[in-house]
Amino acid sequence: MNLLLEVLWxxxxxxxxxxxxxxKxxxxxxxxxxxxxxxxxTGAGHGIGRLTAYEFAKRQSKLVLWDINKHxxxxxxxxxxxxxxxxxxxxxxxxKREKIYSAAEKVKSQVGDVSILVNNAGIVVAADLMATEDHEITKIFEVNILAHFWTTKEFLPAMMSINHGHIVTVASACGLSTLPFLVSYCSSKxxxxxxxKTLTQELAALGKDGIKTSCLCPVIVNTGFVKNPSQRLLPLLEPEHVANTLMEGILTNQKMIIVPPILNVLLMLERLLPERAIAGVSRLFEVKFDVAVGCKDKGKQVGTLSIVISYTKSNS
Known part of the structure; x- marks a missing residue:
C-alpha cells in the first residue's frame, strides 16, 4: 500500500x-x-499479595501461594x-532463580499447570544511592524484576499450549515516574x-490472544514498606482498595491499572509542562517518608541516619 494511503488509513x-x-x-x-x-x-504472605489471594478465593479459584515467610x-x-x-x-x-525453578516443578507435579500468574513479590530500600549497599541493589532487582522472568518462563509455556491464561505484573507508580531516595526501587519498577509492555506485544505478535496481561501501578500503599509515609493532597492507598482494584482489572482484562486514576493526568503533565512547572506541581503533593542518607568512604558507610525527606521532583 502506498505510504500516503497507509497514513490516511x-x-x-x-x-x-x-x-x-x-x-466503552x-x-x-x-x-x-x-x-x-x-x-x-508470589509475595502472598502479607499486604496486597495476601488480599489479592483472598479475592481469588472468594471466586473459587485454586490458589498456589508463595512467600519467603512461612508463618x-x-x-x-x-x-x-x-x-x-x-x-x-x-x-x-x-x-533465588534456582528456588523459583524448584518450587515451580513442585507446583506443576503436585497441583498442576498455572493459568493465572500474579507476580507480586517486591522489596524496597529507602535510601540515597550511596547509602544503599551493593547486595541491597542486587536483591531489589532479583525480587522486583528478575523473578518475573523466572516465574513466567516456568508457567507461560502451558498457557501458550492452550492459548489461555493471564500474567499479572505488580509494579508501581514508581515505574512510571520517579522519587528521590528510591533509585534502585524505581529502576526495578x-x-x-x-x-x-514488551511481553504483551510479544504475545500479540505470536498470535496468543487468549493470554491476557495486566500491570498494576499504585502510588504509595500503606503496607509498611516505607516508614512514616504521607502525602499532602492524596490519601495513602489502603491495601484493601488496591487489591480490589487489581481484581477488577484482572476480571476485565485491563492492561494498565493505575491507582488512583488521576495519576494518568499527572503523568501527562509531566511530559508536557516545563521542568520548573512540574517542580511546582510536585511541591503541592509533598510526599514524605523516612530515608537513610549517608555516604561511603573506602567501603565503609558513615554518617547514616533516618530522617524525613520532603522531596521536590525534577525532570533533570
Missing part, C-alpha cells in the same frame, strides 16, 4: 478507535470468571480455605513495567 482507524474507547466508557464492562482457575500469587503464607492459605477455596502454600525465596 491510520488516521481514520485512530479516530474510530478513539470513538470506540469513548463509547459508558457501556457495561463484561467480567470473566476465574472460578476453577489455578492462580499463583505468613500459611495464614493466608488457611484463610483462603475458610473462604471455600483450595489453597497450597509454598515457602519460596523469590530472589520501570523494568517491571517494561517487562509487562
Amino acid at each position: 491510520l488516521l481514520v482507524t485512530t479516530i474510530y478507535f478513539c470513538l470506540e474507547a469513548f463509547v 466508557l459508558f457501556a457495561p464492562v463484561k467480567r470473566k470468571s476465574v472460578r476453577g482457575e489455578t492462580v499463583l500469587v 505468613g503464607i500459611e495464614e493466608t492459605a488457611e484463610e483462603c480455605r475458610k473462604l471455600g477455596a483450595e489453597a497450597y502454600a509454598f515457602v519460596v525465596d523469590c530472589s 520501570f523494568a517491571a513495567v517494561g517487562f509487562h
